[in-house]
Amino acid sequence: MRKYAYLARLEELLAALPAEERQDALNYYEEYFDAAGSEQEEKTAEALGDPTEVARKILEGRALPFRRHRPRKKHLPTRRSRKQSPVRKPPRR
Numbered sequence: 001m002r003k004y005a006y007l008a009r010l011e012e013l014l015a016a017l018p019a020e021e022r023q024d025a026l027n028y029y030e031e032y033f034d035a036a037g038s039e040q041e042e043k044t045a046e047a048l049g050d051p052t053e054v055a056r057k058i059l060e061g062r063a064l065p066f067r068r069h070r071p072r073k074k075h076l077p078t079r080r081s082r083k084q085s086p087v088r089k090p091p092r093r
Contacts, residue, residue, distance in 0.1 A: 001045040003033040013055035017062070025058055 001009075007026055014022045029048060036044040048054060 001042065001051075003030070003038075003041045003045070006033075006041075006045045006048070006051055009051040010055055013051060014058060016059060021062075029054070 007030060010029060011022065011026055014025060017025065032048060033041060033044050
């Protein structure tokens with residue numbers, strides 16, 4: 001996992017924290033990535049552990065609830081899921 005993907009996932013999981021505390025935690029983990037360098041991002045992510053477990057430990061230390069799953073996104077209908085006539089194929093030449 002790359003640095004920004006790791007930090008984005010961690011930020012998402014730490015949504016229960018106040019903004020300032022969440023940013024402090026993200027800065028702390030970002031320093032690990034910066035110290036290792038861009039060529040070592042994958043190894044650094046492995047060494048830090050899964051962002052889900054990192055977030056769980058942080059939130060448990062502050063007695064906050066931990067949400068393992070991502071928030072649900074609203075379903076937006078697609079062209080095919082709308083009640084329309086079936087898609088017609090153009091005639092072959």
